[in-house]
Amino acid sequence: MKCREIIRILEEKYPPSCAEEWDNPGLLLGRAEKDVRKILVALDVTDQAVERALEWGADLIVSHHPLIFKGIRQINDGNFLGRRILTLAEHGIACYAMHTNFDVRGMADLNEKQLNLKNTEVLLKTGENQGKPQGIGRIGDLPEPMDPMQLAGYVKQQLKLPAVRCYGKSGEKLVRAAVSGGSGKSVVDVAVAAGARALITGDIDYHTAIDALAQGLVIIDAGHYGTESVFIESVARELSVLLPECRTAAMEIEQPFTVI
DSSP states (O other): BHHHHHHHHHHHHHHHHGSTTTTTOEEEEETTTTTTTTTEEEESHHHHHHHHHHHTTSSSSOOOOSSOOOOOOOOOOSSHHHHHHHHHHHHTTTEEEOOOOIIIIIHHHHHHHHHOOEEEEEEEEEEEEEEEEEEEEEHHHHHHHEEEHHHHHHHHTTOSSSOOOEEOSSSSSSEEEEEEEEEOOOGGGHHHHHOOOOEEOOOOOOHHHHHHHTTTOEEEEEOHHHHHHHHHHHHHHHHHOOOTTTEEEEEOOOOSSOOO
């Protein structure tokens, strides 16, 4: 199957027009006319993902985070990104990314289902789809009222994580919660304004967290990887159905850190 045909199918469901202006989704490396038989799905195009692609004989890597995000002035073996690009190009492995367009059309729904949120609404509206709001994250009711520590344990269990950070002490039973996969610093004020009493996200710094608490918002920091690794298995399953003529493999879900 041609790479361009795979891209057409993916972009029908996750159109690049849904991506943020600063983003860089799409075919970032490779030829559109390349024949693709094996697809590897990864959250990031790391050295480990490149090694797996080489070992397995992948023709295409579909990732969430773009391999190339900022401008590049040189591509050589003098830095880690140049080495990755050269290795992939030398072996004819294409790279395609679905980033904030997937956040809008896929990640928010996946996170909502992981946490079993009810009566949900879009957290940060970025547009419309068939007359309905679409955007980043979700806000909804928890399956049952939980205090902050109970919620932290619930998030850890549902997202299958080794640990989470909880900013907020036991006491008030929380009902309305927001979730935003990846880095959620930018949606803290949005969550407060929407009436959420807790925000489940990642990459929350200390000052942002204590300021959120001062506004009555509990923060459960489940990590950038922890809130988005659901992309890997979900997209791999989806591609297996959409592209039966191709073989699809998923990178192993493994936290990029160790809690000691």
